[in-house]
Amino acid sequence: MEFIKTTEQDSKYNHLEKMSVSELLTNINNEDKTVPLAVEKAIPAIEKLVSEIVMRMKNGGRLFYIGAGTSGRLGIVDASECPPTFGVPHELVVGLIAGGDSAIRKAVEFAEDDTTQGWKDLQEHNISENDTVVGIAASGTTPYVIGALKECNKHDILTGCITCNHNSPLSNVSQQPIEVIVGSEFVTGSSRMKAGTAQKLVLNMISTAVMIQLGKVKGNKMVDMQLSNHKLVERGVKMIMSELQVPLEVAKELLENHKNVRKAITSYDKENK
Numbered sequence: 001m002e003f004i005k006t007t008e009q010d011s012k013y014n015h016l017e018k019m020s021v022s023e024l025l026t027n028i029n030n031e032d033k034t035v036p037l038a039v040e041k042a043i044p045a046i047e048k049l050v051s052e053i054v055m056r057m058k059n060g061g062r063l064f065y066i067g068a069g070t071s072g073r074l075g076i077v078d079a080s081e082c083p084p085t086f087g088v089p090h091e092l093v094v095g096l097i098a099g100g101d102s103a104i105r106k107a108v109e110f111a112e113d114d115t116t117q118g119w120k121d122l123q124e125h126n127i128s129e130n131d132t133v134v135g136i137a138a139s140g141t142t143p144y145v146i147g148a149l150k151e152c153n154k155h156d157i158l159t160g161c162i163t164c165n166h167n168s169p170l171s172n173v174s175q176q177p178i179e180v181i182v183g184s185e186f187v188t189g190s191s192r193m194k195a196g197t198a199q200k201l202v203l204n205m206i207s208t209a210v211m212i213q214l215g216k217v218k219g220n221k222m223v224d225m226q227l228s229n230h231k232l233v234e235r236g237v238k239m240i241m242s243e244l245q246v247p248l249e250v251a252k253e254l255l256e257n258h259k260n261v262r263k264a265i266t267s268y269d270k271e272n273k
Contacts (some may be wrong), residue, residue, distance in 0.1 A: 037200065062093070145161075
């Protein structure tokens with residue numbers, strides 16, 4: 001069966017340059033509204049991947065995102081948010097992009113076309129069979145990502161993917177593929193739009209669900225977050241006040257002493273049993 005990229009199909013809209021600003025924004029927003037519904041259809045596939053990741057992480061495994069261009073950047077964003085949000089080490093969730101870190105800001109020509117570099121990039125992190133590698137590519141055809149996942153499969157490393165085309169080459173080399181079919185973009189082929197939004201939503205779901213399953217959230221609070229600015233310190237104090245039913249000054253002192261919301265709560269509970 002011929003592989004057709006829905007992400008490359010013509011936009012349902014034409015003569016965009018003749019639209020008013022209001023028309024442009026309304027039409028873009030109308031298209032964006034369809035994305036969460038497309039993601040909803042993929043929840044069973046996302047659940048399978050999350051369950052596998054959790055099982056491996058409980059055995060010391062790590063999570064790698066690998067992509068090119070917008071997809072690679074989205075993976076890096078999600079990975080970089082895990083340490084401050086959940087207090088995990090930076091090496092637990094790792095984002096890799098074709099062309100290296102310089103490609104985060106500026107496109108590196110033809111980097112995504114290299115079929116061997118993705119695996120080399122993973123090897124620099126001593127990738128092992130406890131780890132999980134999630135390839136991210138809206139098109140589902142990026143050679144850098146496909147090549148990396150093929151090698152992972154050979155080395156008994158769990159592979160997943162996030163793509164926005166059905167039955168793509170990337171899905172076919174992924175053990176746990178996630179396909180979010182968002183259809184054509186408002187600007188034809190501009191997969192940073194709906195496809196990028198879909199990928200971001202799925203990444204949010206994966207990392208958040210994994211971290212909650214690993215015990216990094218208490219109730220609905222980020223009790224392991226890094227206290228890296230005044231806003232987060234203030235949030236931490238409020239968490240302690242709410243959880244322990246203690247006044248502001250007590251909560252402040254607990255946080256100052258323990259430098260961590262979870263430790264502050266646990267310590268107080270032990271001392272006041």
